[in-house]
Amino acid sequence: MKKIIIFGGSFNPIHNGHVNIATKALEQIKADRIYFVPTYKSTFKQAFNISDIHRKKMIQNIIKLNDRFHFNWYELNIQNDKSYLTVKYFKKKFANSQIYFLIGSDNLEKFHLWDEAEMMAKDCQMLYYLRDNQFSDHENIKKFNFLKIDGDNYQISSTKIRSGTQVIGCVSDKNLAYINEHGLxxxxxxxxxxxxxxxxxxxxxxxxxxxxxxxxxxxxxxxxxxxxxxxxxxxxxxxxxxxxxxxxxxxxxxxxxxxxxxxxxxxxxxxxxxxxxxxxxxxxxxxxxxxxxxxxxxxxxxxxxxxxxxxxxxxxxxxxxxxxxxxxxxxxxxxxxxxxxxxxxxxxxxxxxxxxxxxxxxxx
CATH class of the missing domain: 1.10.3210.10 (Hypothetical protein af1432)
Structure with a gap:
């Protein structure tokens, strides 16, 4: 049975922390593929400050780093940020495959507030990775049967990249050039x-x-x-x-x-x-x-x-x-x-x- 990981997020921008976590998840789960799925609009955050075209292009630049990296624009195409629908879409697209859904630990605290969270956790195996040690022992881990992806504590911040305080060494060289060329x-x-x-x-x-x-x-x-x-x-x-x-x-x-x-x-x-x-x-x-x-x-x-x-x-x-x-x-x-x-x-x-x-x- 194939193993497919869905890695959802704003990816604004996608950075080296995302790449490292995706690689760790592939290795630990022994998955066949991991799909970067940019959100249409984050449920708990403001609207994005760059166009979807730029987010998609920077994800495409990353895909070339690993032949098991893939992308999918499902949420952007349907203009919906309901992750449980994304899981159902992947279950239909990859019938007879084990589906996993990967999130950062910063999302654990509010996961029970996600639309159809219980259904989503039944339809796939939930995964999480540590971000700044946030909510590493949160009750939602047990409640929704989350598995932890081991690895270095993920500290790179998309917010700091956008503000210009943490840029060099945090995004790929190709995406650094892309951000600067387009004045993002x-x-x-x-x-x-x-x-x-x-x-x-x-x-x-x-x-x-x-x-x-x-x-x-x-x-x-x-x-x-x-x-x-x-x-x-x-x-x-x-x-x-x-x-x-x-x-x-x-x-x-x-x-x-x-x-x-x-x-x-x-x-x-x-x-x-x-x-x-x-x-x-x-x-x-x-x-x-x-x-x-x-x-x-x-x-x-x-x-x-x-x-x-x-x-x-x-x-x-x-x-x-x-x-x-x-x-x-x-x-x-x-x-x-x-x-x-x-x-x-x-x-x-x-x-x-x-x-x-x-x-x-x-x-x-």
Whole structure:
């Protein structure tokens, strides 16, 4: 008799913890196959923040790691998150097979609240794996005849991956590249690092304008411009101690800019944001990283992407409400930027420099 394991979950994103648990379950149960079945909408959680297309693609990337790994979109196709229906579907699809259903121990506490939990436990053999030692001795284990999948305590968190605090080494290399290429979880990461709604909204506006400017001037840079624009102020609201601790990660011989004298710690946010993108989020696109690194203090030979991000930051819609618009007409420069990014950059950079010099004179 064949043994089939159903591994249900949000898989947002699927990560190395899921892969390790699936492998352990296959070995311990001596199963023929394990199916990753992404939920339509988690019963006890909010709606997903990425499309099903992305969740499915990242699962498909994982399937290639083991010939006993498979996927099934049943719950997505029927737009229903009732796991007991999934079990019935698999029992019909794999008649004369033993069906298992695998969950994390964090779901044990509420399993009795699942629709038709008792029926589900009779129709298949329930399995669980430990997550952070949660509910390792819960009464539902005995009540629903759960079997434990042995293995290392599973501590990787999809939530932390989405927030950007636990990324590198937690997802496959292919899925890390996929997440970064498609700019997944931008909102989650901005909300984690930023304290104010105003800065969050500013970052999104800059990303949107950067993409539009790129589409008119350098269409191949549109997606990259959007990501860089959104992340340009990622580190803007870090406190001084945190900002300086990130700054100290730079080798001053290779990166002298963050160590310039009389540099206010707030000006470091571009350098620090670039560091976070590379060393915490796992971005490896040097052009994108540099456009964030140099967006406040522009370098001597800016790339087209540098100019796009700089202009999007200076010309985003809310800038017209600021004092600078009385001196330098934002919308006029923006109109030029949609025609010639280089002329608009020179005009904007020169005018803002004059404005800052004038402001300093008035203050002194």
């Amino acid at each position: 979880y931008i909102n989650d990461r901005l909300k984690h690092f930023l304290r104010s709604d105003e800065r969050f909204e500013h970052c999104l506006r800059v990303g949107q304008l950067a993409r539009k400017l790129a589409q008119y001037n350098y269409p191949n840079l549109a997606q990259k411009a959007y990501i860089a624009g959104c992340y340009h102020d990622l580190a803007k609201e870090l406190d001084e101690k945190t900002m300086l601790s990130y700054r100290d990660q730079f080798d001053p011989k290779l990166f002298p800019e963050p160590y310039k004298k009389d540099l206010n710690y707030r000006v470091l946010h571009g350098y620090v944001g670039a560091w976070i993108l590379e060393h915490q989020f796992g971005y490896d696109d040097r052009e994108l990283i540099n456009s964030i690194y140099y967006h406040t203090i522009i370098n001597d030979d800016p790339t087209p992407l540098d100019k796009i991000v700089y202009l999007a930051d200076k010309l985003e819609p809310d800038r017209v409400k600021q004092e600078i618009n009385r001196y330098f007409k934002i919308n006029k420069a923006k109109a030029l930027a949609f025609k010639n990014i280089h002329q608009a950059f020179k005009l904007t950079h020169d005018e803002i420099r004059k404005y800052l010099q004038l402001s300093q004179k008035q203050e002194s």
